[in-house]
Amino acid sequence: MNRMKLSLFIPKTEIEVYLERLAYEINRDFKDRPLVVIGVLKGSFVFMADLIRRLNMPVELDFVGLASYGKNTQSCGKVHLTRPLNRDIAEKDILVIEDIVDSGLTVSYLLKYLKKRRTNSVKLCALLSKPSRRVCPVEIDYLGCEVEDKFLVGYGLDWAECYRQLPEIFALEEKPDADKP
Numbered sequence: 456m457n458r459m460k461l462s463l464f465i466p467k468t469e470i471e472v473y474l475e476r477l478a479y480e481i482n483r484d485f486k487d488r489p490l491v492v493i494g495v496l497k498g499s500f501v502f503m504a505d506l507i508r509r510l511n512m513p514v515e516l517d518f519v520g521l522a523s524y525g526k527n528t529q530s531c532g533k534v535h536l537t538r539p540l541n542r543d544i545a546e547k548d549i550l551v552i553e554d555i556v557d558s559g560l561t562v563s564y565l566l567k568y569l570k571k572r573r574t575n576s577v578k579l580c581a582l583l584s585k586p587s588r589r590v591c592p593v594e595i596d597y598l599g600c601e602v603e604d605k606f607l608v609g610y611g612l613d614w615a616e617c618y619r620q621l622p623e624i625f626a627l628e629e630k631p632d633a634d635k636p
């Protein structure tokens with residue numbers, strides 16, 4: 456990918472509206488029930504940090520590392536487990552945190568992985584969903600917003616490991632090439 460530009464896609468103020476609503480829904484549904492919140496690294500870490508500080512119930516955190524994009528804007532089709540879950544989650548209520556559900560491959564892989572662990576319940580919270588790109592059907596229990604088919608970066612989302620630190624979400628777009636006819 457060359458000659459790329461960033462266009463603001465979801466500003467901070469809008470991200471905050473999604474955070475408040477999602478936290479409200481999770482607090483309402485779980486009340487004081489303790490939750491094990493599992494973030495999918497690396498993309499979810501910024502969203503997760505902001506969301507958990509709005510949760511009222513006792514929360515334990517853990518992480519699982521999954522990757523399938525690398526330097527591409529499309530999944531390679533195979534999900535790699537880069538960090539396994541290092542704790543027993545039997546009988547626990549689990550909330551999985553994703554930055555984005557795109558093809559659905561990552562989350563489908565994870566839900567299958569968690570199903571083997573005799574949890575009490577597993578719910579999924581994602582900030583973004585790109586339904587037009589879905590390959591694996593996924594039920595998202597708590598969703599920030601649906602987005603169109605654009606490659607997004609910032610707020611934890613990367614392209615080739617870059618842009619995760621941006622505080623807002625941008626679309627990565629090709630610059631019109633002056634040399635092209």
Ligand SMILES: O=P(O)(O)OC[C@H]1O[C@H](OP(=O)(O)OP(=O)(O)O)[C@H](O)[C@@H]1O
Nearest residue numbers: 496497498522523524557558559560561
């Ligand atoms: O629905 P999918 O098509 O599977 O795409 C969603 C996943 O892809 C991204 O992870 P990535 O593989 O880029 O790893 P990263 O989180 O380390 O950036 C993103 O953070 C999600 O985990």
Ligand code: HPA
Nearest residue numbers: 557605606607608612613
């Ligand atoms: O739009 C995206 N941006 C960054 N990472 C992603 N992984 C799936 N979709 C995306």
Ligand SMILES: [Mg+2]
Nearest residue numbers: 498524525613
């Ligand atoms: Mg990525």
